[in-house]
Amino acid sequence: MKAEIIAIGTELLLGDIVNTNAQFLAKELATLGIGVYRQTVVGDNEERVLSAFKSAFEYCDIIITTGGLGPTQDDLTKETASKYFNKELELHEESYDFLIKYFEKNGKKLSENNKKQAYFPKDAIVLKNKNGTAPGCIIKGDNNKAIVVLPGPPREMKPMFKESVLPYLSKLTDEILVSKVLRVCGVGESYMEELVKDLINNQTNPTIAPYAKDVDVVLRITAKAKSEEEGYKLIEPMEKSVREILGDNIYGEGEAPLEHVVGKMLVDKNLTISTAESCTGGLVSSMLVSYPGISKVLLEGAVTYSNEAKMKRLGVQKETLNNFGAVSEETAKEMASGIVKASGSDIGVSVTGIAGPGGGSDEKPVGLVYVGLSIKGNVKVKKFTFQGDRDKVRTRTAVNSLDWLRREIMNL
Amino acid sequence: MKAEIIAIGTELLLGDIVNTNAQFLAKELATLGIGVYRQTVVGDNEERVLSAFKSAFEYCDIIITTGGLGPTQDDLTKETASKYFNKELELHEESYDFLIKYFEKNGKKLSENNKKQAYFPKDAIVLKNKNGTAPGCIIKGDNNKAIVVLPGPPREMKPMFKESVLPYLSKLTDEILVSKVLRVCGVGESYMEELVKDLINNQTNPTIAPYAKDVDVVLRITAKAKSEEEGYKLIEPMEKSVREILGDNIYGEGEAPLEHVVGKMLVDKNLTISTAESCTGGLVSSMLVSYPGISKVLLEGAVTYSNEAKMKRLGVQKETLNNFGAVSEETAKEMASGIVKASGSDIGVSVTGIAGPGGGSDEKPVGLVYVGLSIKGNVKVKKFTFQGDRDKVRTRTAVNSLDWLRREIMNL
Incomplete structure (x- = not known):
C-alpha cells in the first residue's frame, strides 16, 4: 500500500x-x-x-x-x-x-x-x-x-x-516495518558506507541505510515482518554482521547521544571524572552534565582559558607554556594531570586548541587541538586537526574527546 | 517569478x-x-x-x-x-x-x-x-x-x-525586499506581538513580523523598495517605533546571538569575567567562549557540580549548604563572590539549580534556578523557574543569565 x-x-x-x-x-x-x-x-x-x-x-x-x-x-x-x-x-x-x-x-x-x-x-x-x-x-x-x-x-x-x-x-496492512538504529562515531558517512557496501549490495530483508547526523552517523536496519518479534529476529543476523565490521565504532543504539552513553559508562563503572578545558570553554563538561545521572561522578570542571588560569588552577608549568605554547602536547598533558591532582578524580580530560577564526599560524593552524586523557595515573595526548568555523571546531573537539574517552574506558 | x-x-x-x-x-x-x-x-x-x-x-x-x-x-x-x-x-x-x-x-x-x-x-x-x-x-x-x-x-x-x-x-527580481532583524530577549513571542499589535495592524510598507526562535524572539522589519538605500529609509521610522516600545528588551540586530553581544560588551568595556556553574555544567562559559574575542576578558570558569567542589573551589560555606541547600539564594551568592575572589575578575556569574528530571521537591521543583551576579563588589541573586526538560532548563538558564548580565552591564 x-x-x-x-x-x-x-x-x-x-x-x-x-x-x-x-x-x-x-x-x-x-x-x-x-x-x-x-x-x-x-x-x-x-x-x-x-x-x-x-x-x-x-x-x-x-x-x-x-x-x-x-x-x-x-x-x-x-x-x-x-x-x-x-x-x-x-x-x-x-x-x-x-x-x-x-x-x-x-x-x-x-x-x-x-x-x-x-x-x-x-x-x-x-x-x-x-x-x-x-x-x-x-x-x-x-x-x-x-x-x-x-x-x-x-x-x-x-x-x-x-x-x-x-x-x-x-x-x-498485513506487514509492518521494524527497525533498529545503531549509532556510530569516529567513521564518516562515506567511509562507513564503503565498509558495509557488501551488506548494502546484498540486502533484501532487512535493509540497512546510513545517515549522517550533525556530529555522528547512524545506521538503520529495517525489516519487513508480520510481527515485531519476527522483525527483530530478521534484524539479528544483519546487526551481527554490521557489528563485526564496525566494532567499537558503534557507540550505542536508538536515541541516546554519545554524551549519555559516556555518562552512563562512567556512572556504571563508578569512575569519577573532572575536566580542564581551554578552547571548548566548558562544552565537554556541559555535554557530560546533559546526562541526568552524572552528579555521582563528575567532580569538577575547570575552564582555563588564560595561561594564568592554566598555571594557577591546574599547575601547568610556566616553562611548558613558554617552550611549547598553550596549544601543545605538553600543555594538554599537564592540564589533564593537573585537574586530576586538584580534584582527586579517576579520570581527567583536558582540551587545548585553536578554534579560530584568529590565532592560527603555519605551524599551528586554526583547527589544531590537543586532547589529554589521564586515566588512573596514565596520561595520554591525542592531536586532532578539525575543519570548520569556530563553533564547529569546538563541537568536533568535544565529541571526539568524549568518543576517545569512551574507547579508553572500554579497554580498562 | x-x-x-x-x-x-x-x-x-x-x-x-x-x-x-x-x-x-x-x-x-x-x-x-x-x-x-x-x-x-x-x-x-x-x-x-x-x-x-x-x-x-x-x-x-x-x-x-x-x-x-x-x-x-x-x-x-x-x-x-x-x-x-x-x-x-x-x-x-x-x-x-x-x-x-x-x-x-x-x-x-x-x-x-x-x-x-x-x-x-x-x-x-x-x-x-x-x-x-x-x-x-x-x-x-x-x-x-x-x-x-x-x-x-x-x-x-x-x-x-x-x-x-x-x-x-x-x-x-526588480523590486527587492530589504529587511532588518531586531533580536529580543526577556519577552515571549505572544506578549511581544501584543506589544506591537498596533504597529502590525497598521502596517503597509514596511511590514513587521515576530518569529520565535529556540530561546529568544526576533522581529523582522521588511520593506519593498527599488534599492537597498530606499528600503532602509522606509525601515527607519518603523524601527524607531519598535525600539520605543521594546526598549532594553532588544539586545541586538541581525545574526549575532546574545552570547556574542554580551561578549563584545565585556571586551569593549574591558570587564573581566569568571563563571561558577552547577546545573548548567559549563554552558554559560561555553557560550561566552563562542565569541571569538573573549580570551581578553574571560579569566576562568569553574564547573562545581558537587558540594565539595563548591566549597573547595569557590569557598562556599558548609553551613550555607547545610542550612539552605546547594540550590538556594545564599549558595548562588557565595558562588558568585567565591569565583571573583579566586580569579580576581570584575564580574562573577554563578548558576545553581535543579535541571531534572530527578532531584525536585515540592519546595524546590525541577526548573528552579538561582543565578548570582557579582559586579565590582556588588552581589545580586535572581530566582527563576523554568519549564521544560533537562536540556531546555539548562539552555534557558544560560540564556537568561547572559541576558541579565547584559542589562546590568548597560546600567554600569
Whole structure:
C-alpha cells in the first residue's frame, strides 16, 4: 500500500512554521509498512489542492492531509476532498452537538463560521478531536482510494492519528516495518558506507541505510515482518554482521547521544571524572552534565582559558607554556594531570586548541587541538586537526574527546 | 517569478528528520517576493526526482533542491538535474582541488566516492561549500528555467544560500525586499506581538513580523523598495517605533546571538569575567567562549557540580549548604563572590539549580534556578523557574543569565 502526505496551508508555504506533521506521519506510516514516495505542501487554494489529490492518486491508495480544517473561508480541505469524490456535505449531528457544548464550556456562542466544522461528506468516518474544534474524517471513494483529513495543529493531529487513524490503517496492512538504529562515531558517512557496501549490495530483508547526523552517523536496519518479534529476529543476523565490521565504532543504539552513553559508562563503572578545558570553554563538561545521572561522578570542571588560569588552577608549568605554547602536547598533558591532582578524580580530560577564526599560524593552524586523557595515573595526548568555523571546531573537539574517552574506558 | 522547493531524501520520507530547509527557503523566497505554490519531498530515486522536476516546471521558473549531494551512489540530485537539462557532467578542477585539500587536511585520502562531488554539468555555476564537501550549483536550461542544487545539511545549505543564491536571485527580481532583524530577549513571542499589535495592524510598507526562535524572539522589519538605500529609509521610522516600545528588551540586530553581544560588551568595556556553574555544567562559559574575542576578558570558569567542589573551589560555606541547600539564594551568592575572589575578575556569574528530571521537591521543583551576579563588589541573586526538560532548563538558564548580565552591564 502507498500513501502521500499532503499538508495544506499558506503559512507553510511562507515559511512561518515548520512541517513537523509530515515527519510524524512519515514515521508512523513507515512503521506500518505503508510506502510514502512523496510529501507535498500546497496553499489553501481549491484548484491546487484538487490538482495535488489527482497527482497523488495516480500512484497511491491513500492521501493523508493535514491542515485547512479551520472555521474560516480559506479552510477548504474537507470541501475539496468531498468535491474530488463527488460527495455532498451534510451536517453531522454528533459533531454539531459537540461544538455547541465546546463553545458553551468556554462561555461563547457557536458562530456560523464554526458550524462549518460540523459538516462532512456522506458516509465519511468522522474522527473526534479531543484537543480542538475541528473533527477529522476519512472519506472513501468508489475507486478503493481514501483521503484521511486531519487538523493542522500537531497537538490535535497527533492524538487523532494515534487513536483513530492508526487502528484504521493497521487493518489495511498485513506487514509492518521494524527497525533498529545503531549509532556510530569516529567513521564518516562515506567511509562507513564503503565498509558495509557488501551488506548494502546484498540486502533484501532487512535493509540497512546510513545517515549522517550533525556530529555522528547512524545506521538503520529495517525489516519487513508480520510481527515485531519476527522483525527483530530478521534484524539479528544483519546487526551481527554490521557489528563485526564496525566494532567499537558503534557507540550505542536508538536515541541516546554519545554524551549519555559516556555518562552512563562512567556512572556504571563508578569512575569519577573532572575536566580542564581551554578552547571548548566548558562544552565537554556541559555535554557530560546533559546526562541526568552524572552528579555521582563528575567532580569538577575547570575552564582555563588564560595561561594564568592554566598555571594557577591546574599547575601547568610556566616553562611548558613558554617552550611549547598553550596549544601543545605538553600543555594538554599537564592540564589533564593537573585537574586530576586538584580534584582527586579517576579520570581527567583536558582540551587545548585553536578554534579560530584568529590565532592560527603555519605551524599551528586554526583547527589544531590537543586532547589529554589521564586515566588512573596514565596520561595520554591525542592531536586532532578539525575543519570548520569556530563553533564547529569546538563541537568536533568535544565529541571526539568524549568518543576517545569512551574507547579508553572500554579497554580498562 | 515562481519557485518550487523540492527536498530530496529518503530520510525525509521515512520521517527520520524534519524538513526545516523548506521553512528556511520558503521564508527567504517570500522575502525576495518570489512566489512558492508548492513544496515537495521525494526520495533518492531518479525516476521520481525527474517527474518532480517536470511537474514543477509546468508552472514555475526556478526549482530549488536540497539534499542528494552526498558521495554515495544513491545521492543523485545533481545527476538527475543534468539529465533533465540534457547536460553532461564534467570534472570541475577547482572543486576537485578543494576536495583533495580538504581530505589531506583531515589526514585522509579522497575516495572514489567523494570524487563524484567535484563533477558538475557544463556551464553550471558552482557554489562553494564552506561547511562540507558537497558544492552546490545552479544549472540553467535553454528554456529560461533553472535548478538551484543545494546540499541537505542545514548548516551547509543556509550559508550557501545566503552567500551565493540570494545575490543570484535578487538580480532576477526588480523590486527587492530589504529587511532588518531586531533580536529580543526577556519577552515571549505572544506578549511581544501584543506589544506591537498596533504597529502590525497598521502596517503597509514596511511590514513587521515576530518569529520565535529556540530561546529568544526576533522581529523582522521588511520593506519593498527599488534599492537597498530606499528600503532602509522606509525601515527607519518603523524601527524607531519598535525600539520605543521594546526598549532594553532588544539586545541586538541581525545574526549575532546574545552570547556574542554580551561578549563584545565585556571586551569593549574591558570587564573581566569568571563563571561558577552547577546545573548548567559549563554552558554559560561555553557560550561566552563562542565569541571569538573573549580570551581578553574571560579569566576562568569553574564547573562545581558537587558540594565539595563548591566549597573547595569557590569557598562556599558548609553551613550555607547545610542550612539552605546547594540550590538556594545564599549558595548562588557565595558562588558568585567565591569565583571573583579566586580569579580576581570584575564580574562573577554563578548558576545553581535543579535541571531534572530527578532531584525536585515540592519546595524546590525541577526548573528552579538561582543565578548570582557579582559586579565590582556588588552581589545580586535572581530566582527563576523554568519549564521544560533537562536540556531546555539548562539552555534557558544560560540564556537568561547572559541576558541579565547584559542589562546590568548597560546600567554600569
